[in-house]
Amino acid sequence: MSMQEKVVLITGAAQGIGQGIAVKFAEEGAKVAIFDVIEPKQTLKKIQDSGGQVFWQNVNITDENLVKESISTIISNWDKIDILVNNAGIFPIEHFHELSVAMFRKIFDINVVGTFICSKYIVQHFISKNIKGIIINIASVGGLREELFHSHYSASKAAVISLSKSMAFELGKYGIRVNAIAPGAISTKGARTATPFQESGKIPPEFMEYQSKKRSPLNTMGDPEDVANMALFISSDQSKYITGAVITIDGGRSLL
Numbered sequence: 001m002s003m004q005e006k007v008v009l010i011t012g013a014a015q016g017i018g019q020g021i022a023v024k025f026a027e028e029g030a031k032v033a034i035f036d037v038i039e040p041k042q043t044l045k046k047i048q049d050s051g052g053q054v055f056w057q058n059v060n061i062t063d064e065n066l067v068k069e070s071i072s073t074i075i076s077n078w079d080k081i082d083i084l085v086n087n088a089g090i091f092p093i094e095h096f097h098e099l100s101v102a103m104f105r106k107i108f109d110i111n112v113v114g115t116f117i118c119s120k121y122i123v124q125h126f127i128s129k130n131i132k133g134i135i136i137n138i139a140s141v142g143g144l145r146e147e148l149f150h151s152h153y154s155a156s157k158a159a160v161i162s163l164s165k166s167m168a169f170e171l172g173k174y175g176i177r178v179n180a181i182a183p184g185a186i187s188t189k190g191a192r193t194a195t196p197f198q199e200s201g202k203i204p205p206e207f208m209e210y211q212s213k214k215r216s217p218l219n220t221m222g223d224p225e226d227v228a229n230m231a232l233f234i235s236s237d238q239s240k241y242i243t244g245a246v247i248t249i250d251g252g253r254s255l256l
């Protein structure tokens, strides 16, 4: 599944699932561009140490002008972009009746509107350069079912899934494929330290571990690499007839 000559843009790749995807694509020979609001020191080091090409821009995906300019910068440097992975997202946990409207709006702004903004300008690039590009949206099993203390998050990821399907439908005529990956509990810094509940002490710190173990038939959390392997596969020609799909990677959690 060589990715030689491909340019991939991954949002939120400073850590966690995004880092796993960035490292995986770099190992396969892709040039990796990263948008993140924190410096992805570890990701840059991992890729550069193994001889890969990587490039970070400090971009908040909700900032339309900055996203647009930063996509142009990647294209100026590397001529094109072939693959977009919309991974950046937040998942603070809160009791439904204590959720603020501001938080409800914020989660939609980052998880949904940010995904839309990045996709819109990448699709313009794909169409103008006749690139049969790939978009992968990192959703969540929470977008397919209920999630405890995560009503705002679940709703945002359901929107990401819906957006993916409509994009796949509308953009298929350009040869652009759009798929969503719906992970279950993946062991990342974000999942281990989901705020604000831990800071406020309202919910026990073992919450995520407890949830994942209790709610996966495999009785364990997944790793970023589990998601990265699928991202690689659905970016390759081996998956050339797959678009509009929602692929769960959840240890069977959605069966329960």
Ligand SMILES: NC(=O)c1ccc[n+]([C@@H]2O[C@H](COP(=O)([O-])OP(=O)(O)OC[C@H]3O[C@@H](n4cnc5c(N)ncnc54)[C@H](O)[C@@H]3O)[C@@H](O)[C@H]2O)c1
Pocket (backbone or CB within 6 Å): 011, 012, 013, 014, 015, 016, 017, 018, 035, 036, 037, 038, 059, 060, 061, 062, 087, 088, 089, 090, 091, 110, 114, 138, 139, 140, 141, 182, 183, 184, 185, 186, 187, 188, 189, 190, 191
């Ligand atoms: N970890 C899980 O259990 C799990 C399960 C299902 C879905 N997901 C989804 O996978 C994605 C990654 O999750 P993770 O666990 O690796 O999270 P994480 O918190 O470890 O990493 C998320 C990254 O996104 C970046 N980011 C956040 N807001 C941003 C913004 N506005 N602009 C640019 N970058 C931004 C962060 O700085 C961070 O580097 C998220 O969309 C999340 O909802 C995670």
